Amino acid sequence: MNPSFQPALGAAQAAAGAQHYPAGALYVVATPIGNLADITLRALHLLGLVDAIACEDTRHTASLLQAYGLHRPLLALHQHNEAEAAVGVVERLQRGERIAYVSDAGTPGISDPGARLCAAVQAAGLRAIPLPGASSVTTLLSVAGLASTDSDAAFEFTGFLPTKGAARAQALRRLAQQPHACVLLEAPHRIQQLAKDLAELGERQVTLGRELTKQFEQLVTLRCDKLAGWLAADPVHGKGEFALVLHPLARAAASEDGPDAEALRVLKLLLAELPLKGAARLAAEITGASKNALYQAGLALKPAAD
Template identity: 45%
Template sequence: MEFDRFDFLKQQDLPAEALYLVATPIGNLGDITLRALHVLNAVEGIACEDTRHSVALLQQFGIHKKCLALHEHNEMSGAQTVIQHLANHERWAYISDAGTPGVSDPGARLVQAVHAAGFRVIPIPGASAVAAAVSVGGSVLSASEGRFQFLGFWPNKTKERDALLMLIQKSLQTSIFFESPHHIQETLIRISQTLEPERELMIGRELTKKFEQVSFVRAADIPQWLAQASSLKGEFVIMVSGRKVGKDLVSDDLLSLWVDTLKPYLGSKEIAAVLAQTLSVSKKEAYQAAIDSKVEGAKK
């Protein structure tokens, strides 16, 4: 692919002795970035989670490079091979099967080893299933004011699933996780049986692909949604809204005590941020309590 007319790509240095973490599409090849293609063309070699998958992707864009398999079962030994290439003044890239390396994909231990060896690691951002889901989360995110926790792939073991469900049930933040088509029905039914009926979910299926589907459903309505779903095939990204909070869970006296304790040291916005994280109150309610306290103090 010809990049000569994209002068802006040449404005950033591509230092040698560096590892480039390159994000690749999660389904739609059109989501590859110009910078990703520029870097993949410039490096001496590419470490891949699955060379068979990655070679097919690279060939789509006319990129022919030396490829090295580096996956969860050989990540540390593969990292040493990459480090040897960097020591020879080479540039190398790492790509996972889809999306951003290190996000529920191999890559974190590779980055750690490269850093420990004294070489630079440079992120080349792009497609991410987490970012795609968050961007269309809407009401599922608004209750937690955009804050979320990413939980990776839903675990297979019952004990781990139960622990994760408890974490989601208690969390004030939106929770995001991945699930396979083989277990999606069982997982959603379990969520509907565990969470409060009004908790809202966003169910994203095959994001960026031809049969992409984004659905919003209450926990109580999950069985009906499953019964009417046109397909449960493909990869899923699930978002679960955080536990609703309200001042009714915290007495006025307790809220006032916290505000009075903090206001000599913090402004109203800082107090609101602290109390939203500490007590079962929203940031808006905590901020109003801080403002009210200042007004009362001025009257005295």
């Protein structure tokens, strides 16, 4: 055990030991996304109390528990076996056991396994009890500087985009049309491609979090068309795990009237020969309409043009 966590176990017992932990229940436990100190006292107490811990990766969870000085039986439950493994968890709960579920990092069921397990537990008439904690989604949103007093506070959790083909193109078109904030996740080997795709959104702001809560954490807010340059400026910028918040459309862009009929006619003609970005630019020069408005209109027109 890491000696620095010895006092934490005593504090966990003092803070959470008197609380009620029903038998025959699944406990869905958030774990740190990088910094081991981001575990809650209730989670520490609960993980030492349960009969077993179902987890996404038994080796990873064993190391995590060892750091805290905890040792419990582990059950593998990941995206490839979640449906079958959930049956075994339900059977153990029906015998009155307490079972915890943890993913590799963060809150289970948020772009991690856990949702199917909870659905199976609830379908069996049993309880799934959440123990909140770390999440890359809320961690990044908390410092992205989004408004919190009106409709700008709305956000969508998008997660990982499809990796290629028509599904990715459709997801990117939808993303560009969303007026509110969107939270994305990306792996290091695909972050450059995502930055290239987001560049089409021009001056729209994006906040990127790299290696959140870890020693070399970086946070940056910049225009979408500047993100690829920021990544290329330093090889370190492209390493690690990434979360991104695509900021809401600027009010003017979100509320401006669409292009008139003549501008749309010109745009349609140009789309037959040019990529959307170039067509929108030329249509704006020819008609005097807003390039951003034409680009947004073109996102809806492009499938038909294709």
